[in-house]
Amino acid sequence: MSAFLALLKRDLVLSYRQGIDAWVVVLFFLAAGILFPFAIGPEPNALMRVSTGVVLSMAALAALLSLDRLYQGDFEDGSLDLMVLGPLPLELTALAKALAHWLSTGLPLLIAAPLLALMLNAPSESYGPMLLALALATPALSLLGGLGAALTLGSRRGGILLTLLILPLYVPVLIFAAGLISRSLLLEDDPTGALLLLSGVDLGLLAITPWATAAALRQALR
Amino acid sequence: MATGFNIHRFANPGRFLRLAGALLPWLTGGAVILFAVGLYLALVGSPPDYQQGDTVRIMYIHVPSAWMAMMGYGLLGAAGASALIWRHPLADVASEAIAPVGAGFTFVALVTGSLWGKPTWGTYWVWDARLTSFLVLFFLYVGHIALTHAFDERQRGRRSAAIIAVVGLINLPIIKYSVDWWNTLHQSESILRMDGPSIDPSMLWPLFTMIVAFTLYFFAVVMTRMKAMLLEARHRAAAFAR
Numbered sequence: 001m002s003a004f005l006a007l008l009k010r011d012l013v014l015s016y017r018q019g020i021d022a023w024v025v026v027l028f029f030l031a032a033g034i035l036f037p038f039a040i041g042p043e044p045n046a047l048m049r050v051s052t053g054v055v056l057s058m059a060a061l062a063a064l065l066s067l068d069r070l071y072q073g074d075f076e077d078g079s080l081d082l083m084v085l086g087p088l089p090l091e092l093t094a095l096a097k098a099l100a101h102w103l104s105t106g107l108p109l110l111i112a113a114p115l116l117a118l119m120l121n122a123p124s125e126s127y128g129p130m131l132l133a134l135a136l137a138t139p140a141l142s143l144l145g146g147l148g149a150a151l152t153l154g155s156r157r158g159g160i161l162l163t164l165l166i167l168p169l170y171v172p173v174l175i176f177a178a179g180l181i182s183r184s185l186l187l188e189d190d191p192t193g194a195l196l197l198l199s200g201v202d203l204g205l206l207a208i209t210p211w212a213t214a215a216a217l218r219q220a221l222r
Numbered sequence: 223m224a225t226g227f228n229i230h231r232f233a234n235p236g237r238f239l240r241l242a243g244a245l246l247p248w249l250t251g252g253a254v255i256l257f258a259v260g261l262y263l264a265l266v267g268s269p270p271d272y273q274q275g276d277t278v279r280i281m282y283i284h285v286p287s288a289w290m291a292m293m294g295y296g297l298l299g300a301a302g303a304s305a306l307i308w309r310h311p312l313a314d315v316a317s318e319a320i321a322p323v324g325a326g327f328t329f330v331a332l333v334t335g336s337l338w339g340k341p342t343w344g345t346y347w348v349w350d351a352r353l354t355s356f357l358v359l360f361f362l363y364v365g366h367i368a369l370t371h372a373f374d375e376r377q378r379g380r381r382s383a384a385i386i387a388v389v390g391l392i393n394l395p396i397i398k399y400s401v402d403w404w405n406t407l408h409q410s411e412s413i414l415r416m417d418g419p420s421i422d423p424s425m426l427w428p429l430f431t432m433i434v435a436f437t438l439y440f441f442a443v444v445m446t447r448m449k450a451m452l453l454e455a456r457h458r459a460a461a462f463a464r
Contacts, residue, residue, distance in 0.1 A: 147389070151382045155372035164368055165386060168361035171354070172396075212389050215306065219381040 003088040004096050011100035021066070025105045026112045029062040033116040044121045051122035052130045052181050058116065059109050059134055060170050063141040066105045067166070068159040070097060070149040075220065084221055094213035095206075098139075098146040106138030129184035129191070133177040136198045140173045143202075143209040150216035176201055235452045238312055242445045249442040256435035263428035271425075280338040282429055285413075286436035287331040288356070294324025294440065295359060295387075295394060298366065302387030305380070312448070314380040317387060318370055319447035323440060325363035332356060343407055351400035352408035355393060362390040 015022055036054050040046055074080040083093050113134055114127055122130065148166035152158045176198040183191040264282035271278035298320050305313035335353070336346045347353065366383045373379040401410040412420045419426055 147385075151369060151386060152372065154378070155369070155382075156374070157372065161365075161368055161372050164361070165365040168358045168365065169389075171358055175354075208389070212385055216382060216385050219378060219385070222378070 003086065004092050007083070007088065007093060007096040008100050008103075011097065012103060015100070015104040021069070022104050022108055025062050025066045026108050028065055029058050029109055029112055030116055030119075032061060033058045034119060036120065047121045048123055051117055051120035052126050052133075053178060054120055055113050055116050055122070055130060056133065056137065056174055056177055056181075059113065059138065060141055060167075060174060062109055063101075063105055063138065063145055064163055064166060064170075066101070067145040067149045068152075068162055070101055070146060071153050071217070071220075072149075072158070075153050080217070081221060084217070090214035090217055091210040094146055094150065094210045094217065098142045098209070098213075101146060102139050102142040106142055109138060110134055123185075126181060126185055129181045132184075132195075133180045133198065136180070136195075136202055137173050137177040140198075140202050140205050141170060143205040144169050144173070147209050147213045147216065150213045150220065153217070153220040173198075173201060235312070235456070239449060239452060242449050246442060246445055246449075249438050249445065253435055253438035253442055256431055256438060260428060260431035260435045263431055268425050268428045274342055277338060277341045278425070280334050281425075282432045284331060284334040284338055285429060286433045287327045287334060289433060290436050290440050291324055291328040291331050291356075291359060292394060292397060293437070294320055294327060295363070295390065298324060298363075298387045299391035299394075302384035305384045306388065314377070314384070315448050315451050316444070317366075317384060318380065319444050319451060321363055321366045321370065321383075323443050323447070325360065325367065327436075327440070328356065328360045328363055332360060348407050350407045351404040352397065355397045355400050358393055359390075359397060362386070362393060366390070 033054055036050065037047060040050070071080060074083065084090060086093075088096075110131065113131060117127060117130060144166055145162075148162045148169075151165065152162045155161055176194065180191055180194040180198055183189045183194045260282070264279055268279075268282075270276045298317055301313040301316040301320065304310040305317065332353075335356075339348070340346050366387055369386055370379045370383040373382070401408055413426075413429075421429070
């Protein structure tokens with residue numbers, strides 16, 4: 001457990017000291033989000049209709065953007081070899097990395113999301129469900145993203161390949177998150193089912209992705 | 223392990239090549255004959271639908287392609303698993319051979335479905351659960367192919383692709399049951415049902431013929447590709463040895 005926490009702390013300190021990286025993700029999230037009022041026109045009702053969906057999909061893209069450095073730096077400078085040799089099982093290393101990714105990108109996105117929603121004229125009653133959906137969706141994005149980052153480690157054109165590989169796997173997460181938001185906004189509909197479905201996806205990924213990520217890392221280091 | 227069926231018996235590429243050489247003429251010949259019979263039955267011998275008219279004949283291409291796409295991904299996942307678990311040397315070759323073929327069938331199923339959708343549903347594309355999950359299947363195939371070829375070291379690409387193939391298996395039951403879990407535009411299962419097929423025999427038999435023809439064709443193409451890859455590897459090894 002102490003090795004797990006040490007790795008988590010190291011990754012968080014690294015991302016904190018390279019402070020601009022976390023900001024870049026948030027700034028990308030906001031900048032990409034405000035493209036929509038220009039592209040579909042500033043008409044408030046049209047924006048209101050798409051606002052939460054834009055926030056969700058931009059969060060997915062912003063999470064993707066920060067993934068290619070997740071293992072790359074450690075792979076290049078040899079830290080990853082030490083992690084493999086260290087006492088911590090590689091599965092837990094993968095989990096710690098995904099958790100660090102969520103804390104350094106998912107959480108800032110969660111904080112920035114209401115700002116983007118405000119600029120997109122999201123209805124006031126949608127903020128709660130949207131934040132809940134994001135809070136449940138972003139861990140899934142980090143777990144899947146960690147797998148993608150490990151699979152493409154050391155490949156030519158890592159970033160674009162990672163996007164191609166992981167975006168289709170993001171689709172179900174987005175569908176369930178959007179389902180949770182739309183269910184919560186309808187008065188006669190009970191959002192519990194959608195909530196359980198999205199949490200189930202999180203738990204399932206929590207069970208599967210560390211193993212797959214560790215297998216991919218072993219391939220990368222052979 | 224001398225008795226019984228053992229997949230490691232075919233780990234020897236030479237033995238596989240002999241087996242493939244013996245099977246290929248039968249697979250190819252069977253596919254040609256069944257395609258001839260199936261296409262005749264589908265285009266001429268079977269009646270037009272009472273509602274859809276002749277557009278129903280798209281089904282004889284669409285349904286078998288979709289089945290091949292799903293079967294191909296199932297085989298891809300199985301090959302990926304045996305490459306990762308048993309390091310079966312043929313599994314990597316099989317994965318690389320299956321992926322483009324499966325992607326092709328997925329593409330054909332998507333395009334024919336789209337062309338069928340226009341006259342019957344009035345639109346080329348809807349974001350229905352079956353269509354969306356099938357599109358994801360296509361992207362999984364494409365990601366698998368891209369990952370296979372993304373590394374300078376060939377083996378590394380194949381092993382990474384094997385992992386994504388196994389992870390992607392989760393999409394297969396979603397595709398299969400999407401029409402039952404979500405109430406969607408795409409019609410529900412009408413062939414593999416507990417209470418027997420809900421298609422009239424006059425259309426079911428041409429469809430079955432086409433499915434068998436597609437299956438034989440699928441295996442003929444995959445085996446040819448595997449054979450070519452193994453011979454290429456042998457040729458390369460021989461060139462290095464010289």
